[in-house]
Amino acid sequence: METFLPLARQSNRPHVFTQPITLEITILTFAQARETFGFASRTVACAADDSPRTILCRIAPEASLEHLRVALDHEYTDWDAPIGAARELAIIPPVSGG
């Protein structure tokens, strides 16, 4: 009973609260990628099942993503992974710190 009850409660929540269909994400660009995309920061509408690639294709269909990595909320991810609830998408050209 103890383990069943919390699960039952969770499934009673309205669907719209757990998977909103419209989100916003802020795209950040750095170094050479800033020149490629022509902006440093832009906030766009998106859906949780969008991937970084689908979002970038909508706003810059001509830009090549080759040699670029992508991070969601400060963690590297795959260009084709769903963005889920991420609020920030960072485009990371080859790094050269030090």
Added chain:
Amino acid sequence: METFLPLARQSNRPHVFTQPITLEITILTFAQARETFGFASRTVACAADDSPRTILCRIAPEASLEHLRVALDHEYTDWDAPIGAARELAIIPPVSGG
């Protein structure tokens, strides 16, 4: 003839000039070796064809040379190498600088 003459000249030199029978060498000890030998520095008579081992055997016949290195005039050498014209014999226990 060219190769013979110099040898002939050399053998004409008085024996006492090319191989003096009495030299002095200063023996230095460090760290644990100072306790083994009971002195920090001692100057003793020796001959050019003495080795560090023969010199040490004369002054400290009971001392073990195991684990000790030897240097003549600041260069490591072999315990059985002739001392030649060296003026300083240093007894080098295992080093531990740093």
Added chain:
Amino acid sequence: MDIHIHFTTEPIVIPPAHLPSREIGAALEFHGIVRELENGRALSGLFYEAHEPMARRRLEQHLAEIDALHPCAEVHFIHRLGWVPVGEASLYIRVLSAHRGEGLALLAAVVDRLKQDVPIWKLADPPKPAQ
């Protein structure tokens, strides 16, 4: 391991060294200095930029991984951002450890990973203003 990560647009000021215990046997310091020649071009300096919160997080993750391999007591990591003239340090790392082996290994590994994975960039020229 105590981890201190700092980004600054001012010249790097080396933080005072306090030994956290009587078991520290090695203190290593690394200064990465901007050189005049970069890819054959003579420069007067370099411009550094970072995705700072992500860089901090990546560094923390890498340092925790490296510390598990080469345990150290403390690391200070300071990266300068913005314009850095030739002859000044863009990077300072100090590692305190019981023995030199771990400190040297951690230092070498963190600089290697910094240059492969941490979102910091050097540019020959300051970026043009973008929209």
Added chain:
Amino acid sequence: MDIHIHFTTEPIVIPPAHLPSREIGAALEFHGIVRELENGRALSGLFYEAHEPMARRRLEQHLAEIDALHPCAEVHFIHRLGWVPVGEASLYIRVLSAHRGEGLALLAAVVDRLKQDVPIWKLADPPKPAQ
């Protein structure tokens, strides 16, 4: 490579750093610090002694050999002798090089060779006066 070797019975004073050229990209500093525990025994310090002229010559020879493998621009080597309390440095090495790889390799190699070959000794107690 510019080689500076110094022995001192006073606390080590780090010499001011001057970059010998605009092509120095890495400055590495190593401080070897006396630890409280040496072979499981709690100490208040260590006593260092050296065969100083021979130690200098061995260091010069080793540094020249290592520099041929890992070319660097400058090395400062300072070893303290006499009594060194726990928490103070017995050894300081600074290496300047174009790239960090050579500097790290030279630093690691010179400390390794120091500990194997250079006539310097640490003693738990100051030596008893000998004849």
